[in-house]
Amino acid sequence: MAIKQPKPISLSRAVYICLVAAFAPEKFNRLEKEFDADLGSRADAPAAERIEVVRRGYRTAGTWMLGALVCGILIGLLLRSIFGPVTIGSAIVAVSGTVILLWTTLALQGWTVQTYSDTTLTERVNRWLFRFLYAVGTALRFSGDLAIGLEEGSRCAGSVLHE
Numbered sequence: 234m235a236i237k238q239p240k241p242i243s244l245s246r247a248v249y250i251c252l253v254a255a256f257a258p259e260k261f262n263r264l265e266k267e268f269d270a271d272l273g274s275r276a277d278a279p280a281a282e283r284i285e286v287v288r289r290g291y292r293t294a295g296t297w298m299l300g301a302l303v304c305g306i307l308i309g310l311l312l313r314s315i316f317g318p319v320t321i322g323s324a325i326v327a328v329s330g331t332v333i334l335l336w337t338t339l340a341l342q343g344w345t346v347q348t349y350s351d352t353t354l355t356e357r358v359n360r361w362l363f364r365f366l367y368a369v370g371t372a373l374r375f376s377g378d379l380a381i382g383l384e385e386g387s388r389c390a391g392s393v394l395h396e
Contacts, residue, residue, distance in 0.1 A: 247357075334374065
């Protein structure tokens with residue numbers, strides 16, 4: 234007997250399901266039972282425990298993320314006082330991207346929510362959140378780094394032109 238594949242879910246529905254998983258776990262459990270019944274899939278642990286593992290992972294990673302953010306700000310302020318300013322907006326964008334990358338990497342759940350079919354709603358939400366946050370973090374990090382690089386480049390070019 235082949236494993237049934239999950240039905241495609243629209244982006245708006247996926248966003249709704251992720252929000253329900255984050256803020257209304259009881260409602261999510263009802264949704265997951267409906268989705269899993271269609272697949273004939275059965276998880277090792279009850280759905281309530283599995284989505285709580287994902288939620289706990291994001292809370293724990295959020296704590297680590299905030300700690301890293303505070304350390305990054307303190308180190309950045311120290312370096313700024315020693316070496317001079319870089320445009321604060323660019324630095325905030327770059328740091329925000331890094332923080333989001335750290336958060337989603339630490340929060341991703343693996344074996345604790347995995348089933349043989351790898352198609353349960355909890356597993357899909359786990360992947361959707363990871364992919365979305367990783368894309369946002371990468372985009373922010375890249376744009377912040379690019380802006381800082383352009384600012385540094387224009388400063389160097391300006392000083393060469395004025396000599």
